[in-house]
Amino acid sequence: RSSDLECTENIMLFYARLAGILASMSKIDVDEKPVLRNKLKEFQGWLEKPRVSFTKQELLDLQSEIQRLTYLVNLLTRCKMAVVKISDTTQREINILRGILEATKRFTEEDERLVKAKMKDLKSVLPCSGLGISDEERVMIVKAMAVPQGHWFKCPNNHIYLITECGGAMQKSKCPECDDADRKS
Numbered sequence: 001r002s003s004d005l006e007c008t009e010n011i012m013l014f015y016a017r018l019a020g021i022l023a024s025m026s027k028i029d030v031d032e033k034p035v036l037r038n039k040l041k042e043f044q045g046w047l048e049k050p051r052v053s054f055t056k057q058e059l060l061d062l063q064s065e066i067q068r069l070t071y072l073v074n075l076l077t078r079c080k081m082a083v084v085k086i087s088d089t090t091q092r093e094i095n096i097l098r099g100i101l102e103a104t105k106r107f108t109e110e111d112e113r114l115v116k117a118k119m120k121d122l123k124s125v126l127p128c129s130g131l132g133i134s135d136e137e138r139v140m141i142v143k144a145m146a147v148p149q150g151h152w153f154k155c156p157n158n159h160i161y162l163i164t165e166c167g168g169a170m171q172k173s174k175c176p177e178c179d180d181a182d183r184k185s
Helices: 002-027 030-048 056-081 088-101 109-125 135-145
Strands: 150-154 160-164
Touching (some): 002 056, 056 109, 088 109
């Protein structure tokens, strides 16, 4: 039956999104993982309920909830990647976002619009790149150094460096900042 097939397809799509969130958990702080894991188990419990089909409301609710979890993981990743101390103003914004994203009430379209806007504002303050710097900062560094394009890396002690004139890191050398020998070059 087509309704069985549609239900199975929806479940598979939700599990794929859930798997993506689980894969992203390695990027968040260890202390945050238990709360997120519980939320993911709750979501998985909804998916495992025996059903022949989803109502439109169930689909909307599940889509909203998986989107909320995606935003939460993104926020937690940004917080962990913060290289500098988070300012009081930024922390207040994070707390507002967490209040919305960790709430047990329905995640509405209004909530999502607010979260999107606040996440956009936080993007420059809390970059999500592995370098811990925003794209704007990276561009400014490249311009100031007058270097061609290259590959950006971070030593184990969080010192950022650029490799030019090659396809990537092939050797190990010392970090010029801290003399750590695990720097790629």
